[in-house]
Amino acid sequence: MPSPSSRKTIHTWKHISLVEEQITLPNGKDIVHTTIAHPGAAVILPISEDGKIVMVNQFRPSLHKWLLELPAGTLESPENVEECAKRELEEETGFSAKEFIALGQVTPLAGFCDEIQYLFVAKGLSETCRYECDDDEVIEVVHLSIEELEQKIVNDEITDAKTIACVSKAKLCGYI
Structure with missing residues (x-):
């Protein structure tokens, strides 16, 4: 170091x-x-009781376009990664979860960024309320079946790397 x-x-x-x-x-x-x-981030794959995946369609100013992605957000000091996952899920989607299952981590931009993204599956969802988004966040909540989500990945309608990584890890681990 x-x-x-x-x-x-x-x-x-x-x-x-x-x-x-x-x-x-x-x-x-x-x-x-x-x-x-970067302090790190949590990425959450929320699965509803009917098997739908709760996603966000978020306008990304850096790209000047909308991205369909899993809810995620940056760690705030001094919270741990699961606290971050719980907070971001509720802020971005208006859902809380009874269970958070850690899937491990990914390093999305290792060539120039030290960010680590911590992946979670969230189950036992309950609707709460969405909090006010950050000034640069414009978010719509979307519910997709796993088949619809996978087809959108195949068709390049979902290109967000953290989403593809978390879905892949959840599938490899047998959660979806």
Whole structure:
């Protein structure tokens, strides 16, 4: 791990920072590397009693388009990953869950970002209320069967990597 003196924060926005640091690679070469420092995120695959998957259709300003994806969100200090999953599920969909099953983690952008996404299946859903979204969030809640969800992945109607990863992991583990 680099010493704190070799790290320089270039820019901070919300919970993320652009950090430049001097590091020595395993081959002994010294480089300056720029990383997006991210606190991590929770990704939730909510399964309703009728087997539908609760998803969000979210406008993504970075892409200037809507993405159909699983509910997810960034960890807020000092919450743990399951607390984050519970909070984000309720904020984005208006559902709470009796059970959260951890599926492990993925590293979505390891070339330039240290974010780890923690994957969950949520079962025993109960409707609560949606909280006010962040200023840059525009979200519609959508319910899809697993067959509809998988077909949308095949047809490139769902291109969100965290969604595809979480659905794949849940299927491989036998939850869907």
